[in-house]
Every structure is written in C-alpha cells, then in structure tokens.
Amino acid sequence: MPEAQLLAVSDLHIVHPENRAITESLQPHSEADWLIVAGDIAERFEDVQWALKLLAARFAKVIWSPGNHELWTHPEDPCELRGKARYEHLVETCRSLGILTPEDPYPVWQDEDGGTAIAPLFTLYDYTFRVPGAHSKEESLRRAREAGVICTDEYLLHPDPHPGRDDWCRERIAYTEGRLGALDPSLRTVLVNHWPLTRHPTRILRYPDFAQWCGTELTADWHRRFRAKAVVYGHLHIPRVNWLDGVRFEEVSVGYPREWRPRPPREPLRRILPLPADAPGAAW
Numbered sequence: 001m002p003e004a005q006l007l008a009v010s011d012l013h014i015v016h017p018e019n020r021a022i023t024e025s026l027q028p029h030s031e032a033d034w035l036i037v038a039g040d041i042a043e044r045f046e047d048v049q050w051a052l053k054l055l056a057a058r059f060a061k062v063i064w065s066p067g068n069h070e071l072w073t074h075p076e077d078p079c080e081l082r083g084k085a086r087y088e089h090l091v092e093t094c095r096s097l098g099i100l101t102p103e104d105p106y107p108v109w110q111d112e113d114g115g116t117a118i119a120p121l122f123t124l125y126d127y128t129f130r131v132p133g134a135h136s137k138e139e140s141l142r143r144a145r146e147a148g149v150i151c152t153d154e155y156l157l158h159p160d161p162h163p164g165r166d167d168w169c170r171e172r173i174a175y176t177e178g179r180l181g182a183l184d185p186s187l188r189t190v191l192v193n194h195w196p197l198t199r200h201p202t203r204i205l206r207y208p209d210f211a212q213w214c215g216t217e218l219t220a221d222w223h224r225r226f227r228a229k230a231v232v233y234g235h236l237h238i239p240r241v242n243w244l245d246g247v248r249f250e251e252v253s254v255g256y257p258r259e260w261r262p263r264p265p266r267e268p269l270r271r272i273l274p275l276p277a278d279a280p281g282a283a284w
Helices: 017-025 045-056 083-096 137-146 165-181 200-204 208-213
Strands: 006-009 034-037 061-064 108-111 114-120 188-192 228-233 240-244 247-251 270-273
Touching: 017 045, 034 045, 034 114, 045 061, 045 083, 061 114, 137 208, 200 208, 200 240, 200 247, 228 270
Parallel strands: 006 034, 034 061, 114 188, 188 228, 228 247
Antiparallel strands: 006 270, 108 114, 240 247
C-alpha cells in the first residue's frame, strides 16, 4: 500500500472553469491520505459547498481553513450572511461533511516521528504589514489608495459584529493562542492558515502595498512558540517553499488561470508530511 501523505492546496478559485477542472481532478495517492484546504475555494457559498463535498468523499480526512474569498458577501451570492455569521455557517457546513475546521479539536497525524497536531487557523489581518514608513493603519491605507492598490475585502469582507477586520483579527489571535498553548507540549505541529504567519513572504509582492491585507505581526513567532514542523499558507498566489528558523514554510496556492498558465506544470497537491527529504534552503 502506498505511504499515507498529508497533502495541501489553497486558492482553488473555482469560479474559473479551468480551476474547477483542476479541483475535479484532485485525487489522493492512497486511501489514507489527508488533505488540507487552506482557503479561497470560491466566493459563492454553493460553490464552496460543492468543492468541499467532492473532496470529503475522496480523502480520508479534510482539514479546512477559511480564506478571505469564502468570507465575502458577494452581491451575486444568494447566501447573504455577513462576517462572523457567515464564518459560522461555513463551519457548520464543513462539520456536516465530516471536515475539520479551526473550531474543532486538532487531529494528530501519526508517523514514524510520532504525533504531529495539524492545526487549521483563522487569524485574518490587522493592517500591521503596513506600507513602509506609514505610522498608522489610516496612513497606510491612504497611501495604498493613492498608489491605486485596494483589496476587495474593503467592500465585501464584512467584520460584523466587530467594528473592523482588525478587531476581528485580534479576537481570533487571542482565541487561537489559547488553543495552541493548550496542546500537549510533546506534540510538534503543522500550522495551517490562509494568510502567511510572517511578513517575509510578502516582500516579493508585485504591489508591496497589498501586504497590509496579508497578515498580522502578532503571529510572527508562532512557528517557534508552537513547535511547528511546517507552516502551510496561501493567499499570495506565489507557490514556493522557504525555510525560517529551520521550519518549512509552504505556499500551496493554485491561483488564477492567468497566473498559473505561464508556469511549468506542477502537481496541484503539495506533500506536507512526511517531510520531504530535501535539506533546508536559504533562510529568509
């Protein structure tokens, strides 16, 4: 029997027919494979549900973290839920399909190295990845707008009932720190989040001002504090591997067709565990 693998993918964006076809093609390598889905499946609730149902039927276990697109209240979506209510509806949908979410007990992956807790997270962002030289959220947003850079989240990702997305982020950080801190200290972890946990991956963005919608400085040391073997994220549409403090950081996005068509073909599913045999590369 083939070795069981923990696989990962994000940013499927199935509104694009080519990406929907990629999603339909995703298959496990063995009956025991687990799959991480790190957000941005689609904007419309029914599309998210379709993809999750498909994947839950194929993989032994599916683990989901939300992206910003799932949290949008899109004007063309019959599901009009906003903010926290929308997130909770997505969680309940996942649970009805047997899919694990950031609200569920963290599953433990067992292999020859022992147990590894797979921790899906939901942290959002708080505008602390600011435009260089900006001393406040307001200044950073103003300078981004002047440069013609604005995230659609500002129009479609509602923070209800929180005053702002940054307030929701801080609530999620406090909640998640408590859960991670309560883990058995003998367990290593795989941390899964749609947004990168450190600012480092955003340094190569084509539009650097966009970084403020990509994470929070509050998670910059989580890979060390919470004993990470690997960190899985998406959002940036820059699939690559890098190492920081001896921890493998893997961006697992598919991205939009205009982005992936020019790349050499690659397997959409990325193996997270067992850890690949390649030695750590250059640190950030």
